[in-house]
Amino acid sequence: MYLIGLTGGIAAGKSTVAEYWQKLGALHIDADQIAREVVAKGTDGLEELTKVFGSQILDGEGNLNREKLGAIIFSNATDRAKLEAVVHPRVKAKTLALLDAMPSDAVVVYNVPLLVEAKVDYPFDKVVTVEAPREKQVERLVKHRSLTPEQAIARIDSQASPALRANAADVILNSNQELSLLIKDAELLWNQIKREANAKFSA
Numbered sequence: 001m002y003l004i005g006l007t008g009g010i011a012a013g014k015s016t017v018a019e020y021w022q023k024l025g026a027l028h029i030d031a032d033q034i035a036r037e038v039v040a041k042g043t044d045g046l047e048e049l050t051k052v053f054g055s056q057i058l059d060g061e062g063n064l065n066r067e068k069l070g071a072i073i074f075s076n077a078t079d080r081a082k083l084e085a086v087v088h089p090r091v092k093a094k095t096l097a098l099l100d101a102m103p104s105d106a107v108v109v110y111n112v113p114l115l116v117e118a119k120v121d122y123p124f125d126k127v128v129t130v131e132a133p134r135e136k137q138v139e140r141l142v143k144h145r146s147l148t149p150e151q152a153i154a155r156i157d158s159q160a161s162p163a164l165r166a167n168a169a170d171v172i173l174n175s176n177q178e179l180s181l182l183i184k185d186a187e188l189l190w191n192q193i194k195r196e197a198n199a200k201f202s203a
Helices: 014-023 031-037 044-053 066-073 077-100 134-144 149-157 162-168 179-202
Strands: 002-008 027-030 107-111 126-131 171-174
Touching: 002 014, 002 162, 002 179, 014 027, 014 107, 014 126, 014 179, 027 031, 027 077, 031 077, 031 107, 044 066, 044 077, 066 077, 077 107, 107 179, 126 162, 126 179, 134 149, 171 179
Parallel strands: 002 107, 002 126, 027 107, 126 171
Antiparallel strands: none
């Protein structure tokens, strides 16, 4: 397959690019979705999290209360590391199983916000990061996710810096522009990816 690692800061526009590439024919694996699945009710992941953080992170029905967990981990790097120790290995195992099941002639987008932080080292053919200025990220998080500016900043600061993501990436897409222009840039990059993928498949 041709494997793309798609990353970027929170609220920078990764999902917009991933959804557009899906429309153009890419297969999509969403690390955030997998991270939710591995700590769903009844999983050993949620059981392990409860041992680490206590039953305070559960709601009345025994599901993970993400708001309560977020209040803990986004203000404390040590607690965040404990969460990652539970979640990251499970996400990796499930992702590798999904990749193994993909068609050999597929272009696959692995949408992974924590590519740098989780040291994701899959055999990517291209790594792309979508970036926006910090103030734009805060604005989007406050508007679309109902966070306070302080909560938004805590989430941004919990991630790798734009410079670290840029160092890990082959291409940087700028989302500090009109949506139509971001889509245009994504389309141009997709056309390049398709050419590279076709060359790889025919080699």
